[in-house]
Amino acid sequence: MSAPGALVLVVEDEPQMRRFIRASLTSHGYRIVEAASAAEAVALMTTQPPDLVLLDLGLPDGDGIDVAKRLREWSRVPIIVLSARGREDDKVAALDAGADDYLTKPFGVNELLARMRVAERHAEAAASPTAAQALKIGDLELDFVRREVTRGGEVVHLTPIEYKLLALFARHAGRVLTHRQILKEVWGPMCASHPHYVRVHMAELRKKIEATPSRPRILVTEPGVGYRLRDGS
Amino acid sequence: MSAPGALVLVVEDEPQMRRFIRASLTSHGYRIVEAASAAEAVALMTTQPPDLVLLDLGLPDGDGIDVAKRLREWSRVPIIVLSARGREDDKVAALDAGADDYLTKPFGVNELLARMRVAERHAEAAASPTAAQALKIGDLELDFVRREVTRGGEVVHLTPIEYKLLALFARHAGRVLTHRQILKEVWGPMCASHPHYVRVHMAELRKKIEATPSRPRILVTEPGVGYRLRDGS
DNA sequence: GCCGCGCATCAAGAAGACGTCAAGATGTGC
DNA sequence: GCACATCTTGACGTCTTCTTGATGCGCGGC
Numbered sequence: 001m002s003a004p005g006a007l008v009l010v011v012e013d014e015p016q017m018r019r020f021i022r023a024s025l026t027s028h029g030y031r032i033v034e035a036a037s038a039a040e041a042v043a044l045m046t047t048q049p050p051d052l053v054l055l056d057l058g059l060p061d062g063d064g065i066d067v068a069k070r071l072r073e074w075s076r077v078p079i080i081v082l083s084a085r086g087r088e089d090d091k092v093a094a095l096d097a098g099a100d101d102y103l104t105k106p107f108g109v110n111e112l113l114a115r116m117r118v119a120e121r122h123a124e125a126a127a128s129p130t131a132a133q134a135l136k137i138g139d140l141e142l143d144f145v146r147r148e149v150t151r152g153g154e155v156v157h158l159t160p161i162e163y164k165l166l167a168l169f170a171r172h173a174g175r176v177l178t179h180r181q182i183l184k185e186v187w188g189p190m191c192a193s194h195p196h197y198v199r200v201h202m203a204e205l206r207k208k209i210e211a212t213p214s215r216p217r218i219l220v221t222e223p224g225v226g227y228r229l230r231d232g233s
Numbered sequence: 234m235s236a237p238g239a240l241v242l243v244v245e246d247e248p249q250m251r252r253f254i255r256a257s258l259t260s261h262g263y264r265i266v267e268a269a270s271a272a273e274a275v276a277l278m279t280t281q282p283p284d285l286v287l288l289d290l291g292l293p294d295g296d297g298i299d300v301a302k303r304l305r306e307w308s309r310v311p312i313i314v315l316s317a318r319g320r321e322d323d324k325v326a327a328l329d330a331g332a333d334d335y336l337t338k339p340f341g342v343n344e345l346l347a348r349m350r351v352a353e354r355h356a357e358a359a360a361s362p363t364a365a366q367a368l369k370i371g372d373l374e375l376d377f378v379r380r381e382v383t384r385g386g387e388v389v390h391l392t393p394i395e396y397k398l399l400a401l402f403a404r405h406a407g408r409v410l411t412h413r414q415i416l417k418e419v420w421g422p423m424c425a426s427h428p429h430y431v432r433v434h435m436a437e438l439r440k441k442i443e444a445t446p447s448r449p450r451i452l453v454t455e456p457g458v459g460y461r462l463r464d465g466s
Numbered sequence: 467g468c469c470g471c472g473c474a475t476c477a478a479g480a481a482g483a484c485g486t487c488a489a490g491a492t493g494t495g496c
Numbered sequence: 497g498c499a500c501a502t503c504t505t506g507a508c509g510t511c512t513t514c515t516t517g518a519t520g521c522g523c524g525g526c
Contacts, residue, residue, distance in 0.1 A: 076358065088343050100351060115328060175380070196504090206485095213485095225380070433476095446474095
């Protein structure tokens with residue numbers, strides 16, 4: 001129909017539901033990859049990068065929201081959450097975690113297909129080839145899939161916020177990110193006016209990844225604006 | 234950039250519902266424009282292009298779906314449909330007509346806000362590749378995405394005001410900008426009567442980007458009027 | 467020639483942004 | 497409940513940037 005052959009990753013632990021979705025999608029020309037757990041989902045994301053993800057929230061080995069967050073660390077693939085939970089808080093949490101849409105079970109197949117078409121439209125418009133799964137700057141190496149940072153071969157331990165910060169800068173390597181943008185991405189859309197958070201955690205991050213933290217060469221300050229990760233060029 | 238709140242066009246004929254939405258959005262920093270009919274909505278789209286549209290389907294002078302279709306003929310502004318109709322066919326029709334999301338009344342404010350944030354994310358992602366603008370004047374290069382200025386390959390560090398100045402002139406390359414215009418754009422409408430600001434900072438800017446600052450070839454003075462950025466011609 | 471005007475330049479101080487440290491709060495796993 | 501890691505919050509010193517005033521130059525009118 002709209003995008004013949006688009007590859008869809010279906011993350012769903014219930015076999016019955018998986019079968020239902022598989023039947024509905026394949027009959028409309030989609031190709032399917034299936035995952036029954038969070039770990040399997042992340043693994044398949046790297047080995048068979050899909051064009052779209054259908055994500056169930058109730059997984060045996062973790063929350064689906066965490067899966068969405070992890071995917072968003074390096075990928076912009078459209079994510080549609082399918083969940084039995086209809087509470088507003090669940091929807092807000094999922095959408096703010098990076099999901100593009102949220103359908104409450106039970107849902108109609110036609111609505112699902114329509115919302116998938118919307119997601120495909122968006123992906124087309126964005127045309128983001130930013131699917132880099134690793135990055136290297138000097139002796140610093142970032143592995144987004146394993147969520148690991150090494151410096152000169154040594155693993156650098158980062159706290160959750162530090163990793164989020166660094167991943168954010170890596171995704172926008174070379175570009176200046178304003179305080180507002182950083183706060184919005186790392187701390188959530190709500191707390192946009194605490195620039196001090198950024199300063200403190202940037203200092204911590206620099207201590208760990210810069211050779212001379214007091215004279216940063218990777219994470220440089222743009223006074224009055226924000227920060228920038230300086231890439232090779 | 235959302236320094237001032239995003240502008241939202243609310244298309245809704247029921248005054249009570251309008252009031253509810255207005256209160257919810259303004260308290261979260263959004264600015265809003267209201268339309269009570271399809272005709273008014275289309276008119277406002279052109280006179281005050283919004284960053285997002287909230288569209289009710291039941292309008293006195295026509296279907297909301299037609300409004301969505303008409304907007305999509307020339308605009309990619311995110312459209313979120315708010316409707317009392319919960320039938321699947323309605324949803325599919327609206328989404329396929331170009332709507333980006335569909336909420337069935339009654340809905341929670343927090344879900345609406347979350348879905349609006351999703352729409353804003355999409356708009357941002359779609360806009361950034363398009364705005365990959367750069368400008369070249371002699372050996373001077375301006376990269377607005379990276380917020381970086383280079384001269385002969387070397388990065389030139391600019392303070393926020395200097396960058397704002399240069400970006401302003403670049404946007405109006407070749408045209409003369411008066412002191413008033415410059416002050417209004419860079420310092421804000423309040424301090425329109427301090428021409429000295431401009432002189433001092435123009436001098437600083439010239440020191441950094443001109444080969445011979447005392448004899449400027451890029452940022453030239455138009456005595457008695459203002460300044461002008463001389464482009465290639 | 468002298469004066470007034472607009473512009474360029476310089477420098478000092480004020481204002482604000484940033485980096486750093488450390489203590490208290492919070493949360494998490496055992 | 498305790499120990500540990502992490503995050504928040506406040507205080508303070510340092511550095512960048514902006515403002516502001518003083519001064520000099522060039523030009524045109526008188």
